[in-house]
Amino acid sequence: MNWMEYFNAFWVGGAICAICQIFIDKTKLTPARILVSLVVLGVALQAFGLYQPVVDYAGAGATVPLLGFGYSLAKGVAKAVAESGLLGAFTGGVTGAAGGIAAAIVFGCLFALIARPKSRS
Amino acid sequence: MKLDKQSYQRLLEQKSPPSPLPLDCLKAFLFGGAICTVGEAVSNFWQWRGLETTDAAAATSITMVFLGALLTCLHLYEKLAKHAGAGTIVPITGFANSIVSPAMEFKSEGLVLGVGAKLFVIxxxxxxxxxxxxxxxxxxxxxxxxxxxx
Amino acid sequence: MIEHIGQRTLYLTGRPYLLSHASAVGKKEGEGPLGAYFDFVTEDDRMKQKSWELAESALQKTAIHLAIQKAGLHKGDLDVILAGDLLNQCTGSFLASVDSDTPYLGQYGACSTMAQGLALGGCLVEGGAARRLLAAASSHFCSAERQYRFPLAYGGQRTPTAQWTATAAGAAVLGAHGTGRIRLTHVLFGKMVELGVKDANNMGAAMAPAAYDTISALLSDLGAQPTDFDCIVTGDLGHVGADLLLTLLRTDGIDLSPVYSDCGSLLFGDEQDAHAGGSGCGCSAAVLCGPLLRDMQAGKIRRLVFAGTGAMMSPTSVQQGQPIAGICHAVVIERSDA
Structure with a gap:
């Protein structure tokens, strides 16, 4: 087993989160704005070919944070455009991220049926 | 005293305790890093099961979303998040949490306009x-x- | 009769009686430092209801019933109910009184609602419009979170200046005639004061200037010093807002600290993770109708200023970038020995 790959995933993923924490604490940006920025930034970074090296280096450390969501959208689009042109520009992104989106929706509905919110203390 | 906005803004900044930034960042780093490490293990698991890289990545997303949703439903995600901050918001598990939590919350408004519509509120x-x-x-x-x- | 004193203070010459008071709170509030002083502490914040809104209305209803009972009254003895809460269209309050068979006036003063209800109620009784009426207010952490912030299961982080919406309700019966010793003497309706605070996680700071305005006006109208009262209590400025209020008054040479308390700072202990303290209509309502009025009955407090503070904002106004205004209504409550 390659322990370095776990270490890389840990520190890169952790660093991305820590940077976002600075933005949340210092700029009063709401979490929703941070998330939107991350996804769009992920698309942009991948578009300029900057994110693939991070993914190669850190694996899940780069794909699990929401930047990775943008990365899969962009990667999906690039692949689909190469294969089917204009149509691909519309279908590629969602196809690339389809697993995560569909899972979130289905589990959202499912767990909403079985669980209910609890008061906090 | 006649209060004006500028001088009051200065006073309130002086009197409002700031977020403990170094501690918040450390916790975000540790929790966020830990979640990504779990992601790496999940990804390796799927590759070991014979999925090729792209499929393994999709399977990892789905698995992480499931874990985030499960922890939300067990009321554990909110407890982790209180400490982890960005460490639990930024990973894809946080994306799952942001979908599952309103779905649970708005069940009292019905399955269509409650669960279905509020799913995407965040x-x-x-x-x-x-x-x-x-x-x-x-x-x-x-x-x-x-x-x-x- | 109502007499005007100074600029804005109203003196109710008939001094309406505070015939009874009752409080009902949630689990966390019951575990706090004031826990033993509330009439009812629920074990289950859901109050066995289907929704948090119904839970809040059940809590308010409990406080109302207890107050009516303690006054030795029956359903139908009240001329009007003045009740309010934080929810859209005062959902918690109208649901609580829908079967009361009593005239109802919904109140909205954000967290100042209890003070607003008592001030208005005092004028109604003094003016002869009502012989007996009830003022009530409530808030519920869970119903407020889902309307103003995030779903309960959402993983968010609170800032140190954020306040914790109390799960609590308070109710008090005012009457023109009675045998009790606790009476309402003065009323001051607050103005909205807005100083550009936009952070919904720092409501104490948004409300402090309004409390400063109201308390300064009251003291000046009455020609009084803070120490002429046993206790001057604000609604729920929390630690941050309370500190700001004391600082603002100090610049005018007024030292409020010997007699000052804040309901939001009192409600939760430091270890309860409530950050800057409690908030919500129910916070000041329950602290007044629990510990404070009990202390008055016991003679520990003889002259009290209850200055309920509210933050005038809605999720819509905040999203549209509007600043948060504060408001503060004050009532003076006295205990007579005769």
Whole structure:
């Protein structure tokens, strides 16, 4: 087993989160704005070919944070455009991220049926 | 004393305790890093089960979303998040949490207008802008002549 | 009769009686430092209801019933109910009184609602419009979170200046005639004061200037010093807002600290993770109708200023970038020995 790959995933993923924490604490940006920025930034970074090296280096450390969501959208689009042109520009992104989106929706509905919110203390 | 906005703003900044930034960052780093490490293990698991890289990545997303949703439903995600901050918001498990939590919360308004509609109340913007950005990127690729097929 | 004193203070010459008071709170509030002084502490914040809104209305209803009972009254003895809460269209309050068979006036003063209800109620009784009426207010952490912030299961982080919406309700019966010793003497309706605070996680700072305005006006109208009262209590400025209020008054040479308390700072202990303290209509309502009025009955407090503070904002106004205004209504409550 390659322990370095776990270490890389840990520190890169952790660093991305820590940077976002600075933005949340210092700029009063709401979490929703941070998330939107991350996804769009992920698309942009991948578009300029900057994110693939991070993914190669850190694996899940780069794909699990929401930047990775943008990365899969962009990667999906690039692949689909190469294969089917204009149509691909519309279908590629969602196809690339389809697993995560569909899972979130289905589990959202499912767990909403079985669980209910609890008061906090 | 006649209060004006500027001097009151200065006073309130002086009197309002700031967030403990170094501690918040450390916790975000540790929790966020830990979640990504779990992601790495999940990804290795799927590759070990014989999925190729792209499929393993999709399976990892789905698994992490499931874990985030499960922890939300067990009321554990909110407890972790109190400490972890960005460490639990930024990973894809946080995306799952942002979809499952309103679905649970608004069940009292019914399955269609409650669960179904409120599902996206937090995550909707992420999808809207993420997908839009990807389409724009695709169109740019087309213009640059990257298009293959049609 | 109502007499005007100074600029804005109203003196109710008939000094309406505070015939009874009752409080009902949630689990966390019951575990706090004031826990033993509330009439009812629920074990289950859901109050066995289907939704948090119904839970809040059940809590308010409990406080109302207890107050009516303690006054030795029956359903139908009240001329009007003045009740309010934080929810859209005062959902918690109208649901609580829908079967009361009593005239109802919904109140909205954000967290100042209890003070607003008592001030208005005092004028109604003094003016002869009502012989007996009830003022009530409530808030519920869970119903407020889902309307103003995030779903309960959402993983968010609170800032140190954020306040914790109390799960609590308070109710008090005012009457023109009675045998009790606790009476309402003065009323001051607050103005909205807005100084550009936009952070919904720092409501104490948004409300402090309004409390400063109201308390300064009251003291000046009455020609009184803070120490002429046993206790001057604000609604729920929390630690941050309370500190700001004391600082603002100090610049005018007024030292409030010997007699000052804040309901939001009192409600939760430091170890309860409530950050800057409690908030919500129910916070000041329950602290007044629990510990404070009990202390008055016991003679520990003889002259009290209850200055309920509210933050005038809605999710819509905040999203549209509007600053948060504060408001503060004050009532003076006295205990007579005769």
């Amino acid at each position: 995550a909707g913007p992420v999808l809207a802008y993420g997908i839009s950005a990807s389409v724009i990127y695709g169109l740019v690729l087309m213009l640059l002549g990257g298009g293959g097929g049609a």
